[in-house]
Amino acid sequence: MTKQQVPLIDLCAAESDSKDLDLLDNACRDHGFFILSNHGIDREIEAMWDASRRFFARSRDEKQQVSRTQTMPLGYYDRELTKRKRDLKEVFDYMRPKADGKNLNQWPDDVAFKAALSNFFEAASLVADRVLKLVFLALEERLDASQPQGDPATSTVRLNYYPTQDPLDAAARSDVQPLGDMALHHHTDPGILTLLLQDKTGGLQTLTKDQVWVDVPPRENSIVVNLGDVLQVWSNDQYRAAIHRVTPRSQDARFSTPYFFNPAADAMIQPRESLAGDHSHYHSFTWREYIKGRVDDNFTDLGVDDIQIDRFRRSA
DSSP: OOTTTSOEEEHHHHHHOGGGHHHHHHHHHHTSEEEEEOOSOHHHHHHHHHHHHHHHTSOHHHHHTTBOOSSSOSEEESOOEETTEEOSOEEEEEEOOOTTOOSSOOOOSOHHHHHHHHHHHHHHHHHHHHHHHHHHHHTTOOOOTTSOOBOTTTOEEEEEEEOSSOSSOHHHHTTSOOBOSSSEEEEOOSSSEEEEEEOTTOOEEEEOTTSOEEEOOOOTTOEEEEEOHHHHHHTTTSSOOOOEEEOOOSSSOEEEEEEEEOBOTTOEEOOOHHHHTTOOOBOOEEHHHHHHHHHHTTTSOOSSOOOOGGGGBOOO
16 A cells, blocks of 8 residues: 555645645545544544543443434444444444533533543534535635535534454344444445544555555544545545445454534535536435435344435436
8 A cells, every 4th residue: 555545634734735635636536535634633632532442441331321222313332234234343423512402412421521522523623624625625626605515513423442352242142233244344424524533453444446445554643534425426426435444353442533524404415516517427315314314224224235325326
């Protein structure tokens, strides 16, 4: 693997100097991944890591007190499906905390945990907005207020813990899908883009256009960025939603934290006119209907793979 395959992009430098944009552009057309340095949120990331490790070190009973369900989609979960296969991981999901408390977040009894994750969410939201503008600069497009944007109100953060062994006991395993062959099975993220923090254990891989799996290496003080389905549609297939997976950890457990930057709930998803012209590759669809189809498949095997953007692709 070369640095050009998954390039390192200095965020501040790239915003004012276009020399790195060709590397970013090539990566987004091939596999949809790049690595971000000089992002300015090291303090919030360090506090987030501390909170994540504390949470997953809790007993199983403590974690299950904030378990999510099909009607309560945020909180702890240890039996998620990807591509109809159970992943070897535990997760904790949350959204931006609302001032009135009227959202679906479930918090453990740990004031410092909530504060650290709230601060991380706000810092990551600002970085995600800057990164989106950078991606469109690479596409030689400028975003303005009249164009679709990311919305922190619909965006989410997930704390991931990948253990070396199945977190479910024998009794629990009898009621769920058996583990697949990956810690996290291959998929694309449904939203605009993802900011991913990963520890030093490795295991993250992305699929190139040539159908080769390449490593996305851990790099200190950096953020991994991968493009999602919405950005592939907005770009009319000029950029790829990143197909990625996590290989099993045989010796050391793995921690990671993605921030999923999503559109507004009522956003209509379709190729940008300036990038599609008279050859739009997709019918329009709403973010609300798309994300519902992706989330529903996390809980049970519906008999088919979860919804993909190809469902909305126009025939040639």
